């Protein structure tokens with residue numbers, strides 16, 4: 463398999479040279495942000511750190527963190543470093559849990575973003591000849607437009623279909639001969655289900671690779687998507703506060719993590735409790751500093767995503783560090799009777815059980831002082847019409863496997879196929895009814 467790079471020189475730069483480039487960019491960034499953005503200056507003064515204190519990359523840890531609340535507190539444009547007339551686009555979060563967070567881009571930022579997104583597409587083997595079906599939501603969310611500009615930059619053909627109306631999506635995929643699919647992994651499974659209902663064999667389509675992201679998903683879910691859509695499923699990472707999609711992407715030559723485009727995004731792993739930087743290879747919370755963004759640079763942003771950095775040399779030749787698949791978020795981590803539970807761990811168990819469909823929901827309640835976890839999961843048609851005893855065996859098996867892996871006893875409720883809510887974007891896996 464020949465390897466496709468977008469910017470080979472930078473993607474394969476020896477690590478010492480990469481480090482020198484990162485340091486130079488970091489120093490410039492910190493000096494500029496200190497001068498132009500009051501909230502950053504206040505925080506740095508408070509921490510007793512000045513731009514000239516950044517002498518090595520290790521000095522990054524002297525700088526204060528930035529968290530989502532900093533964005534809310536400076537709503538809407540308080541953290542921008544350039545006048546508004548230089549901003550060519552804004553994106554914003556949905557703001558379902560308070561004020562939305564707003565990010566802005568200059569013309570050059572849009573170019574940088576399109577470039578890293580084009581790199582991501584190349585990592586997944588996409589070329590100018592591809593027909594790219596972009597089912598990420600278009601609008602304030604960065605997914606749709608971020609991917610869109612990268613696909614155009616690559617020179618491939620983009621189908622800007624956005625989310626929703628699965629039947630139409632599948633018709634377009636078939637008629638246009640889509641070769642690359644971009645969506646959330648949960649929506650990919652919804653598409654597979656819709657294909658099944660339309661009696662369309664995914665093998666009859668031209669899909670070869672999927673680029674899935676915007677929510678944590680397990681390895682077992684990956685296998686499920688690959689089997690049901692007859693394609694190679696790759697993982698992409700990004701978040702609007704840092705840029706949008708295209709911060710990191712899995713290549714076709716590893717099954718261990720996504721290459722971070724480190725010349726633009728500088729990663730750290732910290733202890734989620736103490737904020738201490740952890741040694742290479744340890745698992746913890748991902749923190750990002752943008753090195754080249756103009757309008758909305760961000761310093762040491764706490765992503766709340768749990769991952770690990772892998773510094774092995776990758777078979778693809780890229781020297782860029784890889785981040786392991788995000789296994790959970792510090793804020794969707796459930797604490798059930800003192801045990802840390804990530805929905806992706808439950809998913810991992812479910813996807814490994816025969817007869818279970820990849821649609822599930824976790825409902826947490828508090829009864830008296832005791833937390834209870836119920837896992838609702840759809841079973842396949844054949845199983846559901848089976849005898850009660852077989853259903854009981856199946857739920858017993860799932861309960862045991864969850865107990866073995868997570869150490870938590872739960873109630874398993876098997877439900878009929880297609881009865882749980884289907885999301886067109888990020889799936890809602892947890893309903894937490896506890897009033898804490």
Ligand SMILES: [Zn+2]
Pocket residue numbers: 713714715716721776777778779780
């Ligand atoms: Zn690689």
